[in-house]
Amino acid sequence: MMKKQIMAALLAASSLCLTNSPVLAYPSIFPDSGYSWVGDTMPFFDGEEFRIFYLEDLRDGDTGFHPWSLLTTKDFTDYQHDSKVIPYDTSNEFAKDSALGTGSVVKGKDGLYHAFYTGFNWRSMPKETIMHAISRDLVSWQKVPEDSFHGSKPYIYDDTFRDPNVFYNEDYGEYWMLITTRSKKARGVIALYTSKDLKHWEDQGIFFENDMGSDANMECPTLLKYGDYWYLTFSDQWPSRVVHYRMAKDSKGPFVKPERDYFDASGFYAGKMVEDKDxxxxxxxxxxxxxxxDKNPTDWAGNLVAHQLKQREDGTLYPVPVEKMTERMQKPVEMAPITERGTVNDAGESYHFDGTGYADVVMPKMEGIRKITGHFKVAKQQGQFGLMFNVGPNQTGSLNLVFDPAKQQVAFYNTDTSRVHAAKPELAVPVSLQPDESYDFTLLIDGTVAVLYINDQMALSTRMYDLPEHQWGIFSAGSEVTLTGLQTSTL
Structure with a gap:
């Protein structure tokens, strides 16, 4: 009888959701809906496609906010969009889910899909509730309010109890739920709850404590096994706001902090892991x-960005461009220089800067989706070089991606190229830049989002409003560097 009731509810929900969910299909490498923004993502691989649920930031002034919406893709290039697949509830002011928060999706042994998400109501105490919904098709969902629960002791400090990440742990024969919360010591922790049936959950205590020297919450955790290692990811809510990871041989730990425990700067947030067949x-x-x-502060939410993670022999991870995406971006785009200034030797796709003062090469306007690739080699650990965007009449850019061999970093400067040497970067990541070694880079651009990947080391995700439809270029400020194989391509 219960199963029949669930199916009847799902059929009713299907009719409702399909009526309220316009479906859009479009190519993009860093998508949004076209009328709203992508907040925290909750990726799920259904065996054929990636179903990327996310908190949709409509910015429409409604009393509720952040419904779960859905982007579906096979290759992180072509997307289908379904809006508001799990809506927030504004039927009364005491609804537990007047706003929705982050969660996850798992396929249960009952053959149904189960979404666990955060319900939020700023008028109530506690404000955050773990909630449950079920589906047959990952688009139409029925909420199961009787399965909701709040935090138990000691997770009552600061009213933080959210971001449930649920999966079936084969090693222990039970469902696990990781929850972002806080301990009575007033510091961020990740709690572990377990279940046999996805309805009744038991508190198993603190799973992981903040080990970063701060009291920050560890948001949007994920835990999965890839190869011989278990990986735990989370985003520190303050002060760095980057995605960290830890690794272990057992899902219960102990978890080890790698020397370089993050993948990107704060231009990429709330990253959650997902695995396909390979x-x-x-x-x-x-x-x-x-x-x-460009000069204004960052908002919450923006465009979806996906990194592919590769595994070294010692188990550590590093980001690379999504291979399925870049394989499609093979159509060459002509890139003949418009002007050159200073001492630069131009040999087609190769450029040598001798390091004496400032020099640059200006390229045509940047249009559409682009992939820029190349190799570089520095002679000494001095000076700076990089890519400049929104190039004006003075042949310098207002937005710059800067390689700095002396500081061993790559950084984004939201200032004129001529003032980069004395400015503070908006974003930066550490990289190894050794003399006479060859390095590769890939820059992916879609609209106002640009993501740089540096030689299997780090990624740097940025927002540049004045990038599209303006000239760009390469430059050197006191750095002897050779760039070779500089190419631009598109879909």
């Missing part, structure tokens, strides 16, 4: 900026 990915978002202006 590969591992990290899916998050790059924020917009207030008023669509």
């Amino acid at each position: 590969n591992l990915y990290l899916v998050g978002w790059t924020p917009t900026k207030a008023g669509g202006k």
Whole structure:
């Protein structure tokens, strides 16, 4: 009888959701819906496609906010969009899910899909509730309010109890739920709850404590096994706001902190892992900026960004461009220089800067979806070089991706190229840049989002409003560097 009731409810929900969910299909490498923004993502691989649920930031002034919406893709290039697959509830002011928060999706042994998500109501105490919904098709969902639960002691500090990440742990024969919360010591922890049936959950205590020297919450955790290692990811809510990872040989730990425990700067947040049949990915978002202006502060939510993660022999991970995406971006785009200044030797796709002062090469306007690839070799650990965007009449750019061999970093400067040497970067990541060694880079651009990948080391995700439809270029400021194989391509 219970199963029949569930199926009847799902059929009713299907009719409702399909009526309220416009479906859009479009090519993009860093998508949004076209009328709203992508917040925390909850990727799920259904065996054929990636179903990327996310908190849709509509910015429409409604009393509720952040419904779960859905982007579906096979290759992180062509997307189908379904809006508001799990809506928030504004039927009364005491609804536990007047706003929705992050969670996860798992396929149960009952053959149904189960979504666990955060219900939020700023008028109540506690404000955050773990909630449950079920589906047959991953698009139409029926909420199961009787399965909701709040945090138990000691997870009552600061009213933080959210971001449930649920999966079936084969090693222990039970469902696990990781929850972002806080301990009575007033510090961020990840709690573990377990279940046999996805309805009744038992508190198993603190799973992982903040080990970063702060009291920050560890948001949007994921835990999965890839190869011989278990990987735990989370985003520190403050002060760095980056996605960290830990690794272990057992799902219960102990978890080891790698020397370089993150993949990107704060231009990429709330990344959660997902695995297909062969590969591992990290899916998050790059924020917009207030008023669509480069100099303004960042907003919450923006465009979806996905990194593919590769595994070294010692188990550590590093980000690379999604291979399925870049395989499609093979159509060459002509890139003949417009102007050159300073001492630079131009040999087609190769450029040598001798390091004496400032020099640059200006390229045509940047249009559409682009992939820029190349190799470089520095002679000494001095000076700076990189890519400049929104190039103006003075042949310098207002937005710059800068390689700095002396500081051993790559950084994004939201200032004129001529002032980069004395400015503070907006974003930066550490990289190894040794003399006379060859390095590769790939820059992916879609609209105002640009993501740079550096030689199997790090990624740097950025927002650049003045990038599209303007000239770009390469430059050197006191750095002897050779760039070879510089090419641009598109879909």
